[in-house]
Structures are given as structure tokens and as C-alpha cells.
Amino acid sequence: MTPPKRASGPGGDRPLRADALRNRARVLEAAEAVFAAHGTSVSTEEVARRAGVGIGTVFRHFPTKEALLEAVFVTRLARLAAEADALMGAEDPGEAFFTFFARVVGHAATKNAFTAALAEAGVDVRATTAETGRELRRALGALLRRAQDAGAVRPDIGLPEVLALLVGASQAAEHVAGDDEVRARTLTVVFDGLRASPDHAG
């Protein structure tokens, strides 16, 4: 499924050496863990330490810190898009939609600084992020349409609203990270709002 990574640049590049490939994966994994735990402001040196490699190695694979952040974000967004696609096969469209929503929010609750990735996906800053963001929006849009057709989600909202609510709910979940009951009740409010028929509120 995944072709072997190649050195950056257009056209005919060589495949990466085995150790390089291994280190790249380690760095990415370490970066995700560190950024999640302490925010995106932690130093690149800390990421290198966590990955068990030198700083030079980190910067060779990701030429700037921003590129590293972007790579982490893209990884997460792609993972989410895949989850959404998987849920497209579910029998109950409404349940599929709300399950996905809850799962995204659940990730945000424990994994800090993830909201930024979601927000990024919505506004398309960088090129590669944009591509993966499109992928996620496509998948989420499909889930939403199916749920609306089944009458499980109000018909008067679109993808932008859902995306905004996703970002907001993730932030809210991060905010009440300690208390699972509060988080559940907060999510219930949003879900009830998403189900509400448009004529409900005079």
C-alpha cells in the first residue's frame, strides 16, 4: 500500500536507505508523542532525544520544524480520513456519523495540540496539508450526507458547520480533559443540536 519513501524533490529520486527509513519513522512517532504531551512549542532537540537520534538527523528528514509539524498533522488527518471511510460501510448512517464525531473528539481529549491540526485542515495553509485536508473533508462530507438523507442529522447545515463544530468540540473536550462525565454531557448537547429539526427553534 505504501511505496518506500524517497528523498524529497521532484522526479527520479533514489529510495531511502534502511536506517534512514527507520529513523524517519522514529522521529515522526516521537514528534507526535512529544507534541501531544507538551504542545508544539517543545524544542526539536527534545524530539530528537525522545526518538533516540541526533538533531542533525531530525533536520535532515524534515528541513524545518514547520515541516515536521506538518508531517505529524498530515499523518493524523490521513488516519482520520481512513476511519471515516471505514465507517461509510456501516449500516446505520446516523450512528456512523456520530461515532466518527465522537471518536475525533475523543482523540483531542487526550492528545493535546491536535485541534490545531483540525483547524489547519479547514483553512488549507500548506500544500500537502491541503491535500490531506481535502481528503478528510471529502470523507466527512460523505458521512454527513448519508446521515442527513437518513434523517439522523438536520438538513440545514453543511460541511463547514460540521467542521467548525468538530474543531470547537475538540477544544471543549481538551478543556475538560479531566472529567469524562462533563465531556460526555457536553458532547450530548452538541449531538442533540445536530439532530434538532430546523423548525424546532421557532
Place this chain on the structure above:
Amino acid sequence: MTPPKRASGPGGDRPLRADALRNRARVLEAAEAVFAAHGTSVSTEEVARRAGVGIGTVFRHFPTKEALLEAVFVTRLARLAAEADALMGAEDPGEAFFTFFARVVGHAATKNAFTAALAEAGVDVRATTAETGRELRRALGALLRRAQDAGAVRPDIGLPEVLALLVGASQAAEHVAGDDEVRARTLTVVFDGLRASPDHAG
């Protein structure tokens, strides 16, 4: 109403000199504007420039950048608490509650980095912020209880849930800052969820 500011420290301090008082106010105002426009990561020097004073002056009034940020946050939180108190006199409790909610979110839409202040109020990091945060929670709690007694807000949620939704909705609004229609529809979803009766979602 406001007693003249005094030099920091416990016990018998002298009142500030007139120019010192003026500069302090200027710095605070400039900091709020700059942080709102470019985020809290802008340099203290930029704040000083905007305020038309030297860097030394900024650091004399606010010994660290963190103290400056905190002062800005406290100012905003206090302003919100006052707004909430003012709305306690409104005749329609439900309208008062939702008006306040929308107003807070409206601030966040244009004024960046304000969500952080709200979040801070919820978790009580610093001492002075904690005090003002308590004040805001008290006022918001009163608005909520009145609205619930009037049947305008579902009874199965408490202040923590509302606070989380406020933080989340503010983040969502910031995210769709460009599009007022999307923001309005997103807020409608949250409001409908807040109104929904608990047995609605069997």
C-alpha cells in the same frame, strides 16, 4: 469606583505617579490590541512600540511577559463578568442567557487568542486570574440557573458543560472567522442543543 493603582507589593504602597498611571493604561491597551491581532507570541518590544513607550517601561509595570498576558486576560474576564451581571436584570431569562453566550462568541470571532483567556478562567492557573475567573463563573452560573428555571435551557447540564461549550464555540467561531453565515448556523446548532429536552434523544 476604581481606586488609584498602587505599586505592587503587600501593605502600605504609594500611589503611582500620574505619568506612570497613564503609561500603564497605554501598555495594557496596546497589549490587548496587539495580542488580539497577532496572537500572544508577539514580542514585548512590539507591544512597547504600539504603546509608544520604551521596553523598560513595559517591564517595570509588568515584570514578566506572563504577567502582562495575565493582566490582559483579567481585564477581559472582568468585562465579561460585568456584562453577565448587567444581563441579570433582563426580563426574559432565556434571552439573557443566549444573548450573553452569543456575545462572548462574537468577541472571539474577531479577537484572536481570546479563547485562551476563557480556558484559563476555567482551570484556574494563576491567583489573580483565578479570582476574576470565579467572578465570571458566578455571574454565568446565575444566568444559567435563571434560564433553566424558566425552562429555556435543558436542566440536565451544569456550569462546567456551559463553560466548555463556550470555549468550544469560541474556538469554532475563530475558525470560521471569515464567514458570518456559517458562524451563525454553527451557533444555532449549539443553541438548539442547549434548549433540547433531555428525553429528546431517547
Place this chain on the structure above:
DNA sequence: GATTATCCGGAGTTTCTACTCCGGTTGTCA
């Protein structure tokens, strides 16, 4: 108006971090 405590300005110091560079090491291929 003279005196003095207070305050201001901004150059300088310290610290932190992203990023570079190259001698040494390791994987790859014949």
C-alpha cells in the same frame, strides 16, 4: 522655583532554539 523621589528610554546582557556542517560510521552492491 528648587529639591527630590519617581519614572522613562533604550542599549546591553542572557538565554534559548532553530538550523548548519563535517568527521566518522553504516548500509548497499558487486
Place this chain on the structure above:
DNA sequence: TGACAACCGGAGTAGAAACTCCGGATAATC
């Protein structure tokens, strides 16, 4: 197994930003 290209580590560099310090200016007081 030998030769070479690719890769690694981490000391070193550059730049930015928080914070300090003191000579000069200014407001308060008599």
C-alpha cells in the same frame, strides 16, 4: 569482502526575544 555512497551525531553558529540597568527627564511637594 571491499569500496563507495549515503547517513548519522552533535558541536557550533546565528538570530530572536525576554529581561536588566542606569543616566537623564519629569512629576510631586514645599
